[in-house]
Amino acid sequence: MQHRFASLTFVLIVGIVLISLIGGSFILLQYRALSDQEGASKEVARMRNGVVAILDVVRTRDALQEVAAAGTLEGAAGDELFESVDYLFVRADTLRQALGEQPDEGGQDLLARLDKLITGVDDVVNGSFADFQNKQIDLAQATQRAIGAISNFYDDQKQRHVTAVVRQEKLLQRLVMTTIGLILVFVAISTVAILLWRSEKMARIRRHEAEIRAHRLAYFDPLTELPNRACFMEQAPLTLAENDGPALFLIDLDEFKGINDTYGHHIGDRLLNLTAQRCQEIFRSENGLVARLGGDEFAAIMPSCEGAGCLMEFSARLIETLSEAIQHEGIEVHPRASVGIATPSQLDGELPPTLSTMMRAADYALYKAKAEGRGTSRIYDADMADALARRREMKLAMPHALDRGEFFLEFQPQVHIQTGELHGFEALVRWRRDGAIVPPGMFIEVAEEDGFITRLDQWVFCHALKEARVWNQVSANSISVSVNLSARNFRTPDIVDQIAQAIGGSGVPAELITLEITESVLIDDWDSTLAILQRLSQIGVKIALDDFGTGYSSLSYLRRLNVDEVKIDRAFVIDIETSDRTRMMLDALVDIVGSMSMQLTIEGIETEGQARILSDLGGHVGQGFLFSRPVDRRESLHIINQGPHFWTRGPKQRLSLSA
């Protein structure tokens, strides 16, 4: 396209140059031809001289006649002849000069006739009258011939003049027409050139706009108009390299999926937009770079920030800004964001500070921030690097550990608070690794992240059922068993069948089995979760909502879920002896749960006082160190063998457990 315009422009330029040369030469030639037509004015001068010459000749003729009449050359008549021939002489001289060096035939004839007349008169004017008389006839004849010659000359000049004028007119016409033609051609060419230039300019503008559009599509996120991941990956290394002490931020909205599912995508999009705006505002003041990496994940680089203190202060401000409530279409949403930060100095040579290592570090810091309660920020440091390495290593080790039998179960007794009778046990998985117990919180988190948890849960479920079968064989009373079921299992399509199959093979009545789920199962897909829970209820197992009160819409879930048991987190129990509010809240919860025919289980009971209060409030089942720490299978059997009564209210009523 551009090439075509270039060649067209070249042709136009060559055309203009050629036309200028040809037209200019033509006009110049015509102008010169016109200038050469001096004849027109010369002929007028000659014609005038011709007319005057006739007068002069006539005067001379009259003078000759007067001299003849006077009969003498003396006196006035002679003087007149003398004077008139002088005039004639000057006239002839003037004509000779006007005719140039090579006069034509008519001109030569004229000059010859005039000379002859002048010479004739000169010969007699100072002579005798007799000589005059002798030459009178010749002079009359010469006079007549001179008049004839002048007359012919005049006609000839007149003809030449007419011809010259006509030719001049034609030349002038042609000159004017050529000039007009040339101007028209120039106008036409200029018009074409302007049109071409314009269309080329428009094409260039369109091309440029298309390039800008393509660039925007390739490098910007259309929803938030922030740079996208590709743009960030291109820009960030430059920003990191150009600045001293830069910091990379990864920002993630907490529970974004829940907000999206609960309020709809338009609210979700609005939240993303607003978050983008807020990020941009806050980072712009620091000359930072902000991008949307995808989903609810944003990345930013702050060019310079000295020290962790500054970073923490800045990130606190960032989180506060991002947590401001948004109002849209009458809905108020309270977003929260977690932030992971990485700086080259924190990598401290352990990793080369490339963008990808910084991203990985920030990602891990973000993970930590989320793990540590969300709505907060973490800066990546060497400890995190260690933890990260440990987690990786743990992740790889777990499947083998399961095969090698490193996992085992412990059982924590659950007691009817009102009666002190044993209700059952919660099965808890433990990992003994190289002779040490791995903290459950740590490996379960890794297993959750990895997906290994489903396999582990299955293993726990099967082994817990085996124990439950034994318990119920040796016990006169029914002993229930509670097993944790990770949210991950709800993504397994045949989870209900697997559970049903396991129960069927265990010989344990389904109603003695409680599956403990957390609120996190409800975040992913509400409908399918509800369907799975419903089918589990149909099998006959009980569903317990674990860690109740730690999430942020627990009551809402309670309203919508059909569960059999609610397990209250230990956090509610700790200050129950000192806080009226907690007591009142628990009282209300007991009422709510009781009126919905659900069982209320309280975890983390550690003192007699707590137990008494909970008993007075009407709590159903309790679990905690006051009753018993988790025990192994042998001890669990021992407990069962002691009979149904497990605990008596009052100081130090707990059964002693001897090995």
Add this chain to the structure above:
Amino acid sequence: MLRALFATILFAATAVQAMEPIDVKKTRFAKAELTVTADGEDQSFTPAELEQLGTYAMTTYTPWRESPAEFVGVRLTDLLSATGLEDVSAIRVVAENDYAITMERDVWTNHDLLIATRVDGRGHTRRARGPIQFVFNMSQDPVTGDEDFQSNWVWMAARIEPVE
């Protein structure tokens, strides 16, 4: 002696030749007058009278001469002053053959204009475009030789009248 005789004869011969009568031929001179009309009155000047106003000389080509000639005459400005026409804006100049032109003041203020009565030390003749001729210094002032200026070179000048 012989030589002295010879010389005497030779001298005598020469003397005889010099003493012969010259061939007298009748000749005529043109009568010339330049008449200036001022305040309705005519004042006529013969070439000799004109020369009384003070003469100047200039050597120049003319449109009709192949080699320069020395013209002597009176300046038009002097003539106009002498006749009380120094302030006129234009004059009409008429020749003996009734050729007439109107000459704007610029012509004589911007160019040297001599009313010549002699050429190369002799009286100006009618055949040489005299006897009274308006001459410009064409050698120094070539514009005066241009075709459209040539009408100002009035020869056989006869009358000068102011143009109102």
